[in-house]
Amino acid sequence: MNLTVKETLTTRAIALNPWTGFYFLQSLLINFALGYEFSILYAVAFSCVLLLLWRSAPKFQKGLLAICSLIAAMYFPFGQAYGSPNFNTLLALHSTNFEESTELMTIFPWYSYLVSVFILALGIIAVRRKVAPKKRNWCHFDSLCLVVSVVCFFVAPVQNLAYGGVFKFKDSGYPVFRFVKDVVVNNQEVIDEQTRMQAFAQMKDTWNVLAVKPKYHTYVVVIGESARRDALGAFGGHWDNTPFASQVNGNLFMDYVAASGSTQKSLGMTLNRVIDGKPQYQDSIITLANRAGFQTWWFSNQGQIGEYDTAIASIAKRADEVHFLKNGDFEADKNTRDEALLKMTAQVFATQHTTPQLIVLHLMGSHPQACDRTQGKYKDFVQSKETSCYLYTMTQTDDLLKQLYQQLKNTGDSFSMVYFSDHGLAFKERGTDVQYLAHDDEFQQNFQVPFMVLSSDDTAHRQIKARRSANDFLNFFSAWTGIKTKELTPKYKFISEQKAGPIYITNFKLKKVDYTHLQTDVFETQTR
Template sequence: MNLTLIKTAAVTGSRELLSPYVGLYLLFSLLINLAFGYPLSLLYTFAFSALLLLLHHRAPRTLRVLLAVTTLIAASYYPFGQTYGPPNFNTLLALHSTNVEEASEIMQIFPPLDYAIACVILLIGFIALRRKPAVKRSWSHVDSACLAFAAVAWLTQPVMNKLAGYPFSLSDAGYPVARFVKDGVVSNMSVKDEVDRMNQLSSLQDSWTVTGVKPSRQVYVIVIGESARRDALGAFGGRWNNTPFASQAKGQFFVNYTSAASSTQKSLGLTLNRVVDGKPLYQDNIITLAKRAGFDTWWFSNQGQIGKYDTSIASIARRADHVHFLKQGDFEADKSTHDEDLLKLTPEALKQPVDAPRLLIYHIIGSHPKACDRTQGKFASFVHSTETSCYLYSITQTDHFLHQLQQQLHSSGLSYSMLYFSDHGMAFKEKGSKNEYLAHDDKFQQNFQVPMFITSSQDTKHQLIKAARSANDFLQLFSQWTGISSKQIIARYRFVSKDAAPPVYVTDFALKKVNYPHLGQDTFAR
């Protein structure tokens, strides 16, 4: 009797494993793995198939719900997932901010094959849902094997995280369905938090008291560079002839200018805003000051519009009268945008007539890592490594951008002054090796040594200013440069001069003030 039952169970298990629905579940699991944008994993493909097989025997109603929901979401997301990957901050932000017209445009860029595969997912899901429920039977070895395999697969990623020193959490399961839900929820919460933070920063009332407005130009332009260390520019003593425009441009070149900090958010926060007790007041910034003085303000950006490292600076941009971002999400949202695309927006800002002085700000992506992403892998000459070579070429791209912008300003017929500076420098990693690259750091002077120059329609010579200057005093420069006087800005010296300035300090990653001269050196390797 027992032998007969065992034989019957074995035959039933064998038939079950040979059922065409097992193959259908495998194909379905593989396609939804791809649909959600994650790298293909055979482990989770087989594990999810085992879970479906187990549910077919033990919980058919749960299976039907899981199949229906997963099929609809996977089929809908498949084209999107192939282009944009799994849910993340940028994709969720795009979903929040996309209207019907933009959505229809996005759908037109997906290739027909993606839509065909989405239809295949719908067909497979429909066939799986049509499968008749299994006849009730006792727990089998096949059930045990499916449960064990599915459980081990679920625990794999949490255990690996624990071994790597991270907290153990069952929510870290690598199943594409589980990851999709978690990534979607977490990213959506992050988007909501950043939107709330943006709204809060953008709604604070400024406290400027303007005491005088005497601009000497019709147009003032600020170009905020990115990740350019001064010794990488030929115009500032670099060993490479990579800045043909800046090297011969007429104006004032500050050869001892230092950034306030060594990362974009912290540096520009301390540069563009009024700072009280070491903390930037984001409502009291150069845009709100210019608006108080009656300037027409414009902000053009190839940086991020909203994100962990973008929201605070973007909140300054949002205060401008005219705001244009090339990216919807953070600075990594779209690598296909180029700084030169911003130049297409300039003509609108320079249109006649001139009813008020204008302030135009360009926030470029410049030399942000990875530099080869900025140059599409191009470089002029090989220096140490491909990435370093691209970095030096990205400097040339910025120089070309500045030249083109200067030509636009000159062609407008308006009197102008253009100021360029970089937000921070960079430090070498794996220095001198074939894998050398540049990254953020706060231990070296080169992390804070950045280029700055001012060129205008009235300049007649190339002038070097060797006196030490700091971005901590940028508001003084802005006030003197634009002719806007404010009760809150106290001028301690003439910025564009040879006058001595107070000792230079910088802010490190721990937000502590550090004496700049005490930092080490990180020069280019010979």
């Protein structure tokens, strides 16, 4: 009887101990910081793990908490914007240069960093807790913690098995465990993809060109960056911020859907032939144009870390002439403007060419942080300064397209120009004065982007309402440039109102998702 009373008092003492609540708070914050959906179950379970470790291996517990707190504090701002680690975030880590990284860190609201400091402070307090001189005896509370910890570890694997999946220990739902697994697994997938890409980059293309009958002398592809379609007035946006695109003769596609939600993955699947969901980097629009006898140029205002470090650099390097305004190394901190690319196109147009030309321009466009693109300038204030700058980047790109269009007209040669964006963005901190836009894959607006085709013989401003997918861009490119190949068989006429069938996008977990099943992320029009 005395033993039972003693056990009860011990259990009550531990449960009411302030450190029990402290560890629960840490568990909640770590769960929240790592970008996973909130789970009270796993917060309780991880608290039990910490309590058990404190009573049995306090030094190990301190080391674990120190690492978890440090990683959680560092990842918290990213986790709130981009969620838990996935293929896309790890790919961005591999391919983002120093300038883009520093820009990214400045876009998060200040209070995200305040929470990070708080998480770190709690970690320091936990590490400084003094260890009791003598080892405590095992009690009922310890047994309860052990049961909860073990049972919760198996919840997710058992659920997977119950729903027709496979039982795997690595599928445990503990946020800390999931974070490590997701980083390791997705990082390996990125490395495998880059290895595959580098191997393809050294291979000869496999195009079999059957006929080459270009309608125009000069073809230009302008690749925008991070432009949501509803942010452009010409494509249904609420603001008159694209005067050129709103009136120019040509075809504007009002329902074009990007292939994925990030630059590398989206353009990898747009500009290359794709087999079984995997881009064949040796078979791109550049190698197709080269094979057909076009002279090819690639001018980019995006970073290049190495010769074949990114999917885009791998494609670009196959062009006859390539120039990156940014080298992408740690010293490349110049905030170069897209307009600088027009000096390069002017040089190309200053010389007569007898062969057909393909020129690709890759813009920085509306890449976060938008106010860095506009030097803080904006016209209409909408909710926050960053959102307002984002709208003004559309005007800047519209003006670039106007100047490029005029350059093409001045050559006197026939031409056709395509402009589209790689992907859209989603709102973060919505409705606050620090509202901003960032990469995401949960909303239709992450994939709704502008697409237009302007040709020298266009006589009317036309809007095409039929839905089109970037997954079909290569078929469009083939028909557009008059290059017929054995490998490409268009199923419908791209520049038409003909229906194209269901549209699928590739999310950040590399899963194909029906575009119509995605949520919406409406662009609010609140101004002042």
